[in-house]
Amino acid sequence: MIQEETKKATYTIPVGPIHPALKEPVQLMLEIEGERVVDTDVRVGQVHRSIEWLGMNRNNPVQSLYVAERICGICNICHPFCLAIAVEQAANITVPDRAEYIRVIAAEMERIHSHLLWAGVAAHEIGFDTVFYRTWQVREEIMDLIEYVFGNRVTKAVLQFGGVRRDITAEQIPRIRKSLDYYKSVFKHLRRVFLEDKTVRMRTRNVGVLSTEDALKLLAVGPSGRASGVPKDVRQDQPYSAYADLNVKAITPDIITGTVVGDVYDRIIVRLLEVKQAVEIIEECIERMPEGPIMSEPKMPRLLKLLTDAAGEGVGRVEAPRGEDIHYVRLEAGQSTLATWKVRAPTYVNLVAVPTILRGMQIADVPITFASLDPCMSCTNRVLVTDRVTGRKSVMGYEELHRLSVEKTKELQR
Amino acid sequence: MWEAARTILKQLFQKPATNIFPAKYAPESTLSFLDMVAREEVKLHPPVTIPPNFRGKIAYDRENCSGCQQCYKVCPTRAIEWLPEEKKIKIFISRCCFCAQCVDVCPVHTLAMTEEFLLANYDKYADELVIIDSGELPGSVKRKKPAAGAAEEPAE
């Protein structure tokens, strides 16, 4: 009997927009052959909230600053920070030194909180709930500290054009030091739990590899890029704010392991070491913080008038916990809103690398790999114009999916 | 593997890290539970202590308000409604994002953040969530009261 040639057909599994593996809505259409991913289609745009439109059409810059804070809950300092740098550049406002240090302290606290949150989520993705709870318990300390210093656990609401709104007084410093000491003491435990656990290593070593040339070609930023051996960090390459006084080095995984593989395990290393680095930076900032005013223009009506009359362009670049964040701002004289405001969040760039990373992975690896890039969809959905990364237009309807799934089953039974 | 095993065995014999606010287990019926709390048959476990300078629900001293509209101009979410006839404001908590810009900006310190954070409600416009007047605030800078019928004082 002549056997006719059978072709392997792929079937598509949609991951998202609502999926337990994703913390924020994004749709990954995975083309699967058996259990291996052949290709991925990333569709963003599910959390678009027209924040840039608000900034350009309805809000004055001071209002936009706090709307920018809500671009993302976890990255709630980096976006206002970036916008503040851009607007201060456009309007020629100088920031007093003490305010710069407080901004850096807030940014580093946000980095600690974000990386610990990510570590817990990554542990949950691989089914290791105990580590998830333990990491978030450790994270409670920084949340309490942020609440004590800035007023709320998550959104710090401390930035303003020309400085910061709250000062860190001398009475608050012992409490800050207590938290930092706690983190220094618990770091070894976290390191052992994540990096030396056998099951974690089984799930993360050689999974989701992004080689160094691919990282350079696809412009991966942030810890995802550094884990692949690309030592770029905005705080090191173009220091802004108080980072110019501190000496921040980009962290790559060969500090601990000696080699760079570019897999999920390396990303865990980079983020844990960045937590340690953030603790050290905060300590140094507290030591070196100069005395002085915290706002260059404390009177609001004058500030608003200054911003309305200002004209110019500004670009702010900030190292967010997820990578390089850029805001472009243009101010026109006499216009009370921002004339142009463009936000480019780090995850938008990292998403381009997703199909490359996911190729050849098992379905079981998809959540942890995608989560290891630390995607922040709320940051990403800032693009008004395009919302399709690949440009392919094939949409699989329900019947088609079902038919493919049934075909796949029949093929397996043969 | 061993670090995880050590952690779980240690934690098995320790007190849980959860702050069991308001009660240890969810009650069968929330309303009857609240009734029991009101009759003092059951005590609520208190929440984690709130630090000073916490940004909770806003409080507004209407009498002290000078009508300068500064808070209205800086609210990012348009939670403050300006009432032109009375020259006062109304604050909608369901829109408020708790940034406290209005508090910082007010020249007569007539706005303040309280420590209240239990703001859940079925109705966006319930009375607790629309602030018209919270009475006198401690620490507000009293301004000179206008004579009856005279025009409002100009803002700073």
Next chain:
Amino acid sequence: MNLVIIIFGSALLVFIGGFFGMLYRGIDRKLVAHMQARVGPPIVQPFRDVRKLLMKENIIPDGAISWLFNAAPFLALVSTGSLLLFIPLFGQPALLGTYGDMILVLYLLIIPSLAFVLGGFASSSPYATVGAQREMIIMMSYEAPLAVVALGIAWRISHVTAANPFLMSTIAEYPIWSLLGPVGVIGALLMLFTLIVVTVGEAAKVPFDIAEAETEIAGGLLVEYSGRNLSLFYLSDVIKAFAMSSLVVALFIPYNLSPLLGITSTVGGGIIDGLFFLVKVFVVMFFSISLIRAGMARFKISQASTVYVLAMTMVALVGMLLVWADFVIRM
């Protein structure tokens, strides 16, 4: 045996199995929660869960094969219930112990998993398909070490008695530990370890809960199930865990307490034995399910399959070899 007694006893056993299954599930969740520094749900939570599920609407997806979709949960519950008829519970001989032995139990253990798989394939969802494929692979993988352990014990017992060594009553009469010297004890410990790892896979808990992985395939096999169907699956899951732990107890710790304490009355002895059985099952469940669930991450399907087919079978074979060596030495 009287047909009436069989029917009445079976129904009673399913109820008792369900009750204790849910109770032990609640205790497991509480213990795991405390190990994770949480408070956890109250111990009666599984009862509440089943009650809630029975109140919810039973939704059948449009593209599902509806007769199979509805039949699979019933098949799962019925086959799990029938397991309880052949495993000695509460220190008493199994209800139908003379009609079926351990080989029957091993075969019966496949049917609930098969029912899950059928339910998954009938669900017409790609997540359920992937989950069902994984469950099939896991099911096939853990049969090998399970069979080796059963063979090892039965082989040793067959040299002591002429009765059928696979009968559960024979195994209860000749506890394996009393037949072995030090070398054999090590072998039996290896086999016990293998059986505990197989228990985790049977009960579908971390690290082997791949078929129902919440974070990966959004619930896997059970993603389309709701309401009464889901409650039947849930019940069959808890009873299977209880039955599997009872099997471990029956194979490796078949001791009764009443002879040791010298209690000869049937009622008193029965109660003491029953309570002791519950303690034994609790110990097995704590070490096999709770502790391992809290302390490990989930495996990938390829890793889980490798662990069972290669590593665990090897361990069980070494154990059996040691038991054989012990027998030869002591001859």
